[in-house]
Amino acid sequence: MTPINGEEEVVELCRDLIRIDTTNAGDNAGPGEREAAEYVAAKLSEVGLEPVILESDTRRASVIARIEGTDPDRDALLLHGHLDVVPFDAADWRYHPLSGEIAEGCVWGRGAVDMKDMDAMILAVVRQRLSEGRRPPRDVVLAFTADEEAGGRYGAQWLVDKHPELFEGCTEAIGEVGGFSVTIDGRERLYLIEAAEKGIAWMRLSATGRAGHGSMLNDENAVTEIAEAVARLGRYEWPVRLTPTVRAFFAEVFGREVTAEEAESLVASLGPLARMVGATLRNTVNPTMLQAGYKANVIPQTATAHVDGRFLPGHEEEFFATVDELLGPNVTREFVYHDIAVESPFEGPLVQAISDALRAEDPTARAVPYTLSGGTDLKAFSRLGIRGFGFTPLRLPPELDFAGMFHGVDERVPVDSLRFGVRVLDRFLDYS
Template sequence: MAERIGAHEGAEEEVVRLCQELIRIDTSNPGDHSGPGERAAAEYVAEKLAEVGLEPVVLESHPKRTSVIARIEGEDPGRDALLLHGHLDVVPARAEDWTHHPFSGEIADGCVWGRGAVDMKDMDAMMLAVVRQRMREGRRPPRDVVVAFLADEEAGGTWGAQWLVDEHPELFEGCTEAVGEVGGFSLTVPGDRRMYLIEAAEKGIAWMRLKAAGTAGHGSMVHPDNAVTAVAAAVARLGSHRFPVRLTKTVRAFLERACQAYGVEFDPDDPEKCLTQIGPLARMIGATLRNTVNPTVLEAGYKVNVIPQEATAQVDGRFLPGHEEEFFATVDELLGPQVTREFIHHDRAVETDYEGALVAAMEEALTAEDPGALPVPYCLSGGTDAKAFARLGMRCFGFAPLRLPPELDFSGMFHGVDERVPLDGLRFGVRVLDRFLDRA
């Protein structure tokens, strides 16, 4: 055991500094190329990989929209390869809203604070720390491992993972499985045990622009053909609609195990009953019981007494694996005949079976570091770069391991104010990720 701890000591200390330094590189992604881009962070990552003997490939899809990929040779080159991926961009943040500056990487209250601390420069730092430690020690993984640090995930991956899959699929040659973000984090349950949620599915994305055309005219007159009224009515119908519950295999597996952990009987006719037990995480899990659509933007008009000829809105739609056709049929019915839709971004839902050697490797790594671990599959309500890599036939999972204090609202950290990650969580993640690579 002493030898095992010693093998991790460098990585456990380095991961905190790496996370801080990555957060200090502003990679805000407003979705329109107006931000700083990922170039500086990509160069930082490439330098850290090159320092330990790897040969990173740095690729730019658009000025300053930059990704880094490197391959680590495994002991058995005949085996299929594994992809570990993280994204370098973050959503924007306003410093005045935060307790600590969002790009300071400050340590306070036992956490690293800053934009990207959980989404997802923590995992980027864990990947870097583990890879650097293993390379320094000459410890090769059982099979080839490709590590990718990607641009543009926060805007759908068009200039990151999607671009790489389209333009440079050879970089992922042999990869049949992939591990990325939003999984492996803990939820404390009765008996001083922790469920670790491993993502095995995620909802599809339908970001849509709605349009209505009408007759322009004076605001003082009667106008039954009003584009603003048509769009507003469609938005109201969409926003108030409640889609029916659809239990996918992953969501059902999570609910059954969660009910067991909380001592609540699972009722397939009332699957939301156990959500009351899991605190703030119920927001994310609850959104995976059904399709959803939420209005987010309204645009129309330019003067109070002028009826505009066109009105538009934007909505964020998410659909469950296997329920895309039902989702769009419902949306079109709710829009009505006067309103049309077009995609801002559209991507698939993904789901894989929660079984096999890779799942066993994740579970064994968790239970080795936390004997109270209860690994469970779950479906993510959002989306990740897994959608792009699934196009290459990879089985995709979310596994960025973190042991978290019970009081931390982890799901609220994503895109929220005062995003932070516990130092102990980072160090735990390094230990688990290293064990996982030994078994994967």
């Protein structure tokens, strides 16, 4: 087999994946991931692997493959990335989001950041290593999943429920969202490693009142009840709660223990990073949808609202007790989607392998744990006892607002960052 240069190949792999439309609006009505899954499977087959494509529904496809390591007695490592992307309005973009355009030193398109960049880096590293006859020290399971952007019902959750045997022996994992660099004060380069994720509670709120004519007095108005409940939730100031990962982040960045009273002011000094870290200091609830009525002069019997709730690891009970108190006795809630929070101690051989691989390519690199305010497929894989981290290694220009491009317009990843990621992942597989 002719050796493959992963650094040269990764850019074209990323562009190819971006050009395959895998938009996922959460209604199971989009193009699905089948075409992307077939592309990935073909690339893995070319280097001797036997990937399996699994469909959870029509065109909702994931790819699983296993690489045998040199030490059969060791536990396996899971590398996972999702194939779907969020929708877009092409008119808002400088370059079409399905073009995979190369401009200004970057690959542009939906998924360039979230997360076809990592899919491409995994493919490039695996193809290079296997073309050179280099197996990793331990078994590596590759998972390219469907439906992550809608919670994973047709992807990671389905795989864990229906095909847990494919992950036999896996005890650790890496995936999104972490490993990218941020520059503090224009000089220090930190690489944020996701070690925790907030839990998710998307809820539908309902109020029932007395229907009637809009001109008459009505003290059982469902619209009033739902509006007041939503306002209480939306305006509530949740207390700061410093979880172990958040405390570790502050200790690494500021060199000391930080109190809850000073945490917010310190976060404000972090520039663009403040948006990511600020949301991990407390539980949150954001109202997102309201619906009631059908005519201006008719008081409806029912009114509903949707809210997006996120709770910190270890604080789920407090979160729901507070939500119920704020809702009051006349508003009920039900889950649209509910998933756990996860947190792993930032220590051990896998963390050391992450740090060593980064420093080998960037001697100034410092790996720093942080909490993700959103969620990833790690929530599903953790149900199999797998401990994981967000590690998509990218050395980024200081001026690039990388975090702001997740689900944003003009999503793009620097070409040099992709190549850097290939080198780091290659070392990481040796070190892990």
